[in-house]
Amino acid sequence: MKFVLALAALAALAALSGCASIGNVQPWEKGTLARSEMTFKDGTLFNRYDDHIYTSREASSGGAGVGGGGCGCN
Amino acid sequence: MTLKMMMLAALLAASSAQALEKGAPAPQFDLPGLDGAIKLAKLQGKVVYVDFWASWCGPCRQSFPWMNEMQSRYGAKGLQIIGVNVDAKTDDARQFLVTTPARFAIAFDPQGATPRSYGIKGMPSSVLIGPDGKVLLEHFGFREADRAELESKIQSALGGVK
Numbered sequence: 001m002k003f004v005l006a007l008a009a010l011a012a013l014a015a016l017s018g019c020a021s022i023g024n025v026q027p028w029e030k031g032t033l034a035r036s037e038m039t040f041k042d043g044t045l046f047n048r049y050d051d052h053i054y055t056s057r058e059a060s061s062g063g064a065g066v067g068g069g070g071c072g073c074n
Numbered sequence: 075m076t077l078k079m080m081m082l083a084a085l086l087a088a089s090s091a092q093a094l095e096k097g098a099p100a101p102q103f104d105l106p107g108l109d110g111a112i113k114l115a116k117l118q119g120k121v122v123y124v125d126f127w128a129s130w131c132g133p134c135r136q137s138f139p140w141m142n143e144m145q146s147r148y149g150a151k152g153l154q155i156i157g158v159n160v161d162a163k164t165d166d167a168r169q170f171l172v173t174t175p176a177r178f179a180i181a182f183d184p185q186g187a188t189p190r191s192y193g194i195k196g197m198p199s200s201v202l203i204g205p206d207g208k209v210l211l212e213h214f215g216f217r218e219a220d221r222a223e224l225e226s227k228i229q230s231a232l233g234g235v236k
Binding site for chain 1 (some may be wrong): 126129130131160161162163166186189190194195196197199218
Protein backbone atom coordinates (compact mmCIF):
# COMPACT_ATOMS: atom_id res chain seq x y z
CA MET A 1 0.00 0.00 0.00
CA LYS A 2 2.74 2.41 1.01
CA PHE A 3 4.56 1.58 -2.19
CA VAL A 4 1.49 2.33 -4.31
CA LEU A 5 1.00 5.63 -2.50
CA ALA A 6 4.60 6.60 -3.06
CA LEU A 7 4.28 5.67 -6.72
CA ALA A 8 1.11 7.76 -7.05
CA ALA A 9 2.81 10.71 -5.37
CA LEU A 10 5.76 10.37 -7.72
CA ALA A 11 3.47 10.23 -10.75
CA ALA A 12 1.59 13.30 -9.52
CA LEU A 13 4.86 15.16 -9.04
CA ALA A 14 6.01 14.24 -12.53
CA ALA A 15 2.69 15.40 -13.97
CA LEU A 16 2.85 18.67 -12.03
CA SER A 17 6.30 19.59 -13.25
CA GLY A 18 5.15 18.86 -16.80
CA CYS A 19 7.31 20.32 -19.51
CA ALA A 20 9.27 22.44 -17.05
CA SER A 21 11.91 19.74 -16.92
CA ILE A 22 12.72 20.38 -20.57
CA GLY A 23 14.08 23.78 -19.62
CA ASN A 24 14.43 26.81 -21.84
CA VAL A 25 14.02 26.18 -25.52
CA GLN A 26 16.83 28.00 -27.27
CA PRO A 27 16.15 30.08 -30.41
CA TRP A 28 17.96 27.56 -32.59
CA GLU A 29 15.91 24.67 -31.22
CA LYS A 30 12.53 25.95 -32.40
CA GLY A 31 12.32 23.93 -35.58
CA THR A 32 9.40 21.85 -34.34
CA LEU A 33 7.63 24.86 -32.85
CA ALA A 34 7.92 26.63 -36.19
CA ARG A 35 5.85 23.99 -37.98
CA SER A 36 2.46 25.15 -39.20
CA GLU A 37 0.71 22.42 -37.17
CA MET A 38 1.93 24.14 -34.03
CA THR A 39 -0.13 27.30 -34.58
CA PHE A 40 -3.55 27.71 -32.98
CA LYS A 41 -5.19 28.44 -36.29
CA ASP A 42 -4.66 26.64 -39.55
CA GLY A 43 -4.56 29.90 -41.47
CA THR A 44 -7.25 28.94 -44.00
CA LEU A 45 -10.77 27.59 -43.66
CA PHE A 46 -11.03 27.25 -39.89
CA ASN A 47 -9.56 30.70 -39.53
CA ARG A 48 -12.19 32.23 -41.80
CA TYR A 49 -15.06 30.49 -40.02
CA ASP A 50 -13.73 31.64 -36.72
CA ASP A 51 -13.40 35.22 -37.88
CA HIS A 52 -16.88 35.16 -39.41
CA ILE A 53 -18.49 33.98 -36.18
CA TYR A 54 -16.51 36.47 -34.15
CA THR A 55 -17.52 39.30 -36.48
CA SER A 56 -21.22 38.51 -36.34
CA ARG A 57 -21.27 37.88 -32.58
CA GLU A 58 -19.20 40.84 -31.53
CA ALA A 59 -20.47 43.24 -34.20
CA SER A 60 -16.93 44.28 -34.93
CA SER A 61 -14.33 43.25 -37.41
CA GLY A 62 -10.61 43.44 -37.78
CA GLY A 63 -7.91 43.31 -35.21
CA ALA A 64 -7.47 39.59 -35.69
CA GLY A 65 -4.50 39.99 -37.95
CA VAL A 66 -2.33 42.51 -39.68
CA GLY A 67 -5.01 43.48 -42.19
CA GLY A 68 -7.83 45.27 -40.42
CA GLY A 69 -7.42 47.79 -37.67
CA GLY A 70 -10.85 47.42 -36.15
CA CYS A 71 -11.92 50.85 -37.36
CA GLY A 72 -15.05 49.47 -38.96
CA CYS A 73 -14.17 51.00 -42.29
CA ASN A 74 -13.83 47.81 -44.32
CA MET B 75 11.23 51.24 -5.88
CA THR B 76 15.02 51.67 -5.97
CA LEU B 77 15.40 48.03 -5.05
CA LYS B 78 13.18 47.05 -7.94
CA MET B 79 15.16 49.24 -10.30
CA MET B 80 18.40 47.76 -9.05
CA MET B 81 17.08 44.26 -9.51
CA LEU B 82 15.97 45.11 -13.03
CA ALA B 83 19.36 46.60 -13.81
CA ALA B 84 21.07 43.51 -12.44
CA LEU B 85 18.80 41.29 -14.53
CA LEU B 86 19.52 43.31 -17.67
CA ALA B 87 23.24 43.22 -16.99
CA ALA B 88 23.12 39.47 -16.47
CA SER B 89 21.25 38.86 -19.71
CA SER B 90 23.49 41.08 -21.78
CA ALA B 91 26.61 39.49 -20.32
CA GLN B 92 25.83 36.29 -22.19
CA ALA B 93 25.73 38.02 -25.54
CA LEU B 94 28.86 38.92 -27.42
CA GLU B 95 30.46 42.24 -26.76
CA LYS B 96 31.84 44.47 -29.41
CA GLY B 97 35.58 44.11 -29.63
CA ALA B 98 35.60 40.75 -27.84
CA PRO B 99 37.34 37.91 -29.67
CA ALA B 100 34.79 35.86 -31.61
CA PRO B 101 34.32 32.32 -30.24
CA GLN B 102 36.14 29.79 -32.38
CA PHE B 103 34.39 27.00 -34.23
CA ASP B 104 35.37 24.08 -36.39
CA LEU B 105 32.35 22.61 -38.15
CA PRO B 106 31.66 20.22 -40.97
CA GLY B 107 30.50 22.08 -44.05
CA LEU B 108 29.13 21.47 -47.51
CA ASP B 109 32.64 21.42 -48.99
CA GLY B 110 34.84 20.23 -46.14
CA ALA B 111 35.40 21.55 -42.64
CA ILE B 112 35.00 25.22 -41.86
CA LYS B 113 37.32 26.67 -39.28
CA LEU B 114 37.07 30.25 -38.12
CA ALA B 115 40.76 30.42 -37.14
CA LYS B 116 41.74 29.74 -40.77
CA LEU B 117 39.96 32.91 -41.86
CA GLN B 118 42.08 35.26 -39.78
CA GLY B 119 42.81 38.36 -41.86
CA LYS B 120 39.46 38.25 -43.60
CA VAL B 121 36.25 39.99 -42.70
CA VAL B 122 33.91 37.16 -41.74
CA TYR B 123 30.14 37.44 -41.68
CA VAL B 124 28.73 34.54 -39.69
CA ASP B 125 25.02 33.99 -40.22
CA PHE B 126 23.03 31.56 -38.10
CA TRP B 127 20.12 30.12 -40.06
CA ALA B 128 17.62 27.27 -40.10
CA SER B 129 15.45 25.74 -42.80
CA TRP B 130 12.28 26.54 -40.80
CA CYS B 131 13.05 30.24 -40.46
CA GLY B 132 11.32 32.53 -42.97
CA PRO B 133 13.55 35.62 -42.76
CA CYS B 134 16.56 33.33 -43.22
CA ARG B 135 15.21 32.38 -46.64
CA GLN B 136 14.89 36.06 -47.49
CA SER B 137 18.44 36.78 -46.41
CA PHE B 138 20.04 34.21 -48.71
CA PRO B 139 19.84 36.19 -51.99
CA TRP B 140 21.27 39.19 -50.17
CA MET B 141 24.15 37.17 -48.74
CA ASN B 142 24.85 35.70 -52.19
CA GLU B 143 25.01 39.24 -53.53
CA MET B 144 27.35 40.40 -50.75
CA GLN B 145 29.66 37.42 -51.24
CA SER B 146 29.93 37.99 -54.97
CA ARG B 147 30.39 41.74 -54.57
CA TYR B 148 32.90 41.78 -51.71
CA GLY B 149 34.42 38.28 -51.81
CA ALA B 150 37.43 39.50 -53.79
CA LYS B 151 37.90 42.33 -51.32
CA GLY B 152 38.26 39.93 -48.40
CA LEU B 153 34.76 39.10 -47.22
CA GLN B 154 33.84 35.56 -46.32
CA ILE B 155 30.24 34.76 -45.45
CA ILE B 156 29.63 31.60 -43.43
CA GLY B 157 26.09 30.33 -43.02
CA VAL B 158 25.99 28.21 -39.89
CA ASN B 159 22.97 25.93 -40.11
CA VAL B 160 21.38 24.98 -36.80
CA ASP B 161 18.79 22.46 -38.01
CA ALA B 162 18.59 19.40 -35.78
CA LYS B 163 18.31 17.35 -38.97
CA THR B 164 20.98 18.32 -41.47
CA ASP B 165 18.89 16.77 -44.25
CA ASP B 166 16.32 19.56 -43.80
CA ALA B 167 19.09 22.05 -44.45
CA ARG B 168 20.27 20.21 -47.55
CA GLN B 169 16.74 20.27 -48.92
CA PHE B 170 16.48 23.99 -48.19
CA LEU B 171 19.72 24.57 -50.08
CA VAL B 172 18.33 22.86 -53.16
CA THR B 173 15.55 25.45 -53.47
CA THR B 174 17.53 28.33 -51.98
CA PRO B 175 21.07 28.00 -53.26
CA ALA B 176 23.91 29.54 -51.28
CA ARG B 177 26.97 30.89 -53.00
CA PHE B 178 28.92 31.21 -49.76
CA ALA B 179 30.33 28.75 -47.22
CA ILE B 180 27.82 26.60 -45.36
CA ALA B 181 28.59 24.89 -42.07
CA PHE B 182 26.38 22.47 -40.15
CA ASP B 183 25.94 22.59 -36.39
CA PRO B 184 23.01 20.31 -35.46
CA GLN B 185 24.11 20.29 -31.80
CA GLY B 186 23.85 24.07 -31.54
CA ALA B 187 27.19 24.53 -29.79
CA THR B 188 28.16 27.51 -31.94
CA PRO B 189 24.96 29.57 -31.49
CA ARG B 190 25.27 28.82 -27.77
CA SER B 191 28.81 30.14 -27.60
CA TYR B 192 27.76 33.24 -29.55
CA GLY B 193 24.77 33.81 -27.24
CA ILE B 194 22.29 33.93 -30.10
CA LYS B 195 18.89 35.27 -29.05
CA GLY B 196 16.85 34.88 -32.22
CA MET B 197 16.82 33.51 -35.72
CA PRO B 198 18.36 34.60 -37.96
CA SER B 199 21.32 36.23 -36.27
CA SER B 200 24.55 37.38 -37.75
CA VAL B 201 27.91 38.44 -36.42
CA LEU B 202 30.45 40.49 -38.31
CA ILE B 203 34.02 39.62 -37.40
CA GLY B 204 36.93 41.84 -38.31
CA PRO B 205 40.26 40.69 -39.78
CA ASP B 206 41.70 40.65 -36.25
CA GLY B 207 39.10 38.04 -35.20
CA LYS B 208 37.19 40.48 -33.03
CA VAL B 209 33.45 41.07 -33.09
CA LEU B 210 32.46 44.22 -34.95
CA LEU B 211 28.71 43.87 -35.00
CA GLU B 212 25.94 41.59 -33.88
CA HIS B 213 22.63 41.69 -35.72
CA PHE B 214 19.31 40.01 -35.01
CA GLY B 215 16.68 39.27 -37.62
CA PHE B 216 16.65 40.17 -41.28
CA ARG B 217 14.37 42.82 -42.71
CA GLU B 218 14.43 44.50 -46.09
CA ALA B 219 15.37 47.73 -44.38
CA ASP B 220 18.49 46.13 -42.84
CA ARG B 221 20.17 45.48 -46.17
CA ALA B 222 21.70 48.91 -46.74
CA GLU B 223 22.91 49.33 -43.17
CA LEU B 224 24.49 45.88 -43.03
CA GLU B 225 26.16 46.47 -46.38
CA SER B 226 27.66 49.76 -45.20
CA LYS B 227 28.94 47.99 -42.05
CA ILE B 228 30.57 45.34 -44.24
CA GLN B 229 32.08 48.05 -46.42
CA SER B 230 33.57 49.91 -43.48
CA ALA B 231 34.93 46.63 -42.05
CA LEU B 232 36.58 45.87 -45.39
CA GLY B 233 38.19 49.30 -45.28
CA GLY B 234 40.42 47.91 -42.55
CA VAL B 235 41.72 45.02 -44.68
CA LYS B 236 45.07 45.67 -46.25
